[in-house]
Amino acid sequence: MTDPTMLAGGPLADRLTATVERDVATLRNHDVVPTLGTVLMTDDPTQRRFMDLKHERCASLGIETVRVDVPADAPAERCYDAVESLRADDDVTALFVQVPLPDHVDEQRVRSLVPAGKDVDCFTPENLGRLVAGDPHVVPATAAAVVRLLAEYDVETAGRDVVVVGRDAVIARPLAALLSANGPDGDATVTLCHTATTDLTAHTRRADVLVTAAGHPGLVDGSMLGEGVVVVDVSATRVQSDDSDSSGDLVGDVDAASAREPASAITPVPGGVGPLTMASLVRNVVDVTGRAAGLEHVLGAE
Ligand SMILES: Nc1nc(=O)c2c([nH]1)NC[C@@H]1CN(c3ccc(C(=O)N[C@@H](CCC(=O)O)C(=O)O)cc3)C=[N+]21
Numbered sequence: 001m002t003d004p005t006m007l008a009g010g011p012l013a014d015r016l017t018a019t020v021e022r023d024v025a026t027l028r029n030h031d032v033v034p035t036l037g038t039v040l041m042t043d044d045p046t047q048r049r050f051m052d053l054k055h056e057r058c059a060s061l062g063i064e065t066v067r068v069d070v071p072a073d074a075p076a077e078r079c080y081d082a083v084e085s086l087r088a089d090d091d092v093t094a095l096f097v098q099v100p101l102p103d104h105v106d107e108q109r110v111r112s113l114v115p116a117g118k119d120v121d122c123f124t125p126e127n128l129g130r131l132v133a134g135d136p137h138v139v140p141a142t143a144a145a146v147v148r149l150l151a152e153y154d155v156e157t158a159g160r161d162v163v164v165v166g167r168d169a170v171i172a173r174p175l176a177a178l179l180s181a182n183g184p185d186g187d188a189t190v191t192l193c194h195t196a197t198t199d200l201t202a203h204t205r206r207a208d209v210l211v212t213a214a215g216h217p218g219l220v221d222g223s224m225l226g227e228g229v230v231v232v233d234v235s236a237t238r239v240q241s242d243d244s245d246s247s248g249d250l251v252g253d254v255d256a257a258s259a260r261e262p263a264s265a266i267t268p269v270p271g272g273v274g275p276l277t278m279a280s281l282v283r284n285v286v287d288v289t290g291r292a293a294g295l296e297h298v299l300g301a302e
Contacts, residue, residue, distance in 0.1 A: 005153065005265035007232065009145065012152045013275035016283060017061070023286045023299045024062040030298065032093075034289040035064040036120070037086035039097045041079050041105065043072040045247070046238040051098055057278055063285055066092055076105045083113040093289040094120045096281070099170055117292050120284040122174055132177045138284055143175040145276035146211060146232055147185050153265065155209060155230050158187035163203050165220065165253065166213035167194040171234055175211065200224070212253035222258030231259055231266040234273050250274075 027034055036058055040051045051067070058065045066089065068082040079101065086092050095118040101107050116126040122140040130137050139147075150157060162179050166172035172192060179188040193203050204210055204224045212220055213234040225231070233252030241249045252269035259266055267273055290299045 004231075004260055004263040007149055007153055007230075007265050007267040007272055009149055009267070009272050009274065009276035012148060013279040016148070016276070016279040017057075019300050020279070020282045020286050021061050023290070026298050026300075027286065027290060027293070027295060028062065030293070030295055032289060032293045032295060033064055033091070034062075034094065034285050035066065035092050036094045036096060036285050037066040037068070037089065037092040037118075038095075039068050039070065039079065039082045039086065041070040041072060041074070041082075041101050042098070046236075047098060053278065054096070054281065057282060058285070061282060063282060064091075072102050076102075079105050079110060080113060083110055087113060087115050087118070092118065093292060094118055094285040096120050097123060099168075118288060120281060120288055121170065123170070128169065128174070131174055134181055136178075138288060139178065139280075140170050140174045141281035141284060142171045142213075142234060142273065142277045143178055144280040144284075145273045146175055146234065147178055148276055148280065149232065149267070149273060150209070150230075151185055155265070157185060157209065160188055160208040161191070161206055162188040162209045162211065163191045163193060163207035164211045164213065165193045165200070165204070166211075166234075167192050168213070171213045172211075175213075210254075214253050216253055217251045218255050219253040220259070221255040222261050222263075225259060225262040227262050228264040229262060231263045232273065233267050233269050236269055236274055 055065050070078045086095050095114050111123050114124050116124045119127050122131055122138050127137050157179055164172050164176055176190045176192055180190045191203055193200055201224045205226045207229055209230045211232045215235045215237055217237050231254055233254045235253045236250045238248040239251050250270045290296050
């Protein structure tokens, strides 16, 4: 058996990021400063680290940031107020709310508080609706990352069976809409599997392309895969490694060791979808900023 192709996201992410860097400079030459406002409401160190990475990346590209962190046990109003303050701040050109939010926060209310024109994650009802209708204003960073990765490695989607494990509104559902849309990078037959799916293996075994976004390490192993499947693992869960001094390893939902045998291609975790998610997010920051300033035409195509 030949080893599977490694679907590394880094090289494409670097190319995409280079175009973002040029566009930031172009916008600044037009006196427009791309500025990302973020809201994070969690005590989870992994989620905090993801947010740190976003701010570091923005800083390195010349994108300003305004960061609002709310403790996980604070009243929900603190979260709504944070979004409203960034909404009202004219210097903030782009807005990102990291999920998951605590259970006592009404996520649907938060979605409605984000202005569609500042939304960089297809979080608002309007932008989600446009995406499902086939006219996206902005594509969620993670879903965009998966589509870009499949295109980069010439993984055909037309007419093929794509099985997505997950049903959330930031990754799984938008991704299903994109991959089943009429046209390039679409035309797939998409199945969404989730915690109420009775026989997960029956679905994963017949997948041509399997996308996992459940956040459950080990949920899928090699025995659940069909021969030649392309595996895209979106999840990145931090687990304690044997080395108790380390902060732990990032792992996906798929047991990579046993998946190697059947898979024809597989994403590494980390180094697969993650770097492309970051690049897609900063791409969106520049796009919504340019659009709001009427400078869409000066931004370089990717
Ligand atoms: N509304 C919303 N949209 C999101 O897109 C979203 C979110 N909420 N909540 C949290 C997750 C997590 N996320 C990541 C982004 C980049 C990396 C990334 O850059 N990963 C690198 C490095 C990881 C590391 O070194 O820790 C890699 O996988 O190679 C990972 C994870 C976006 N998320």
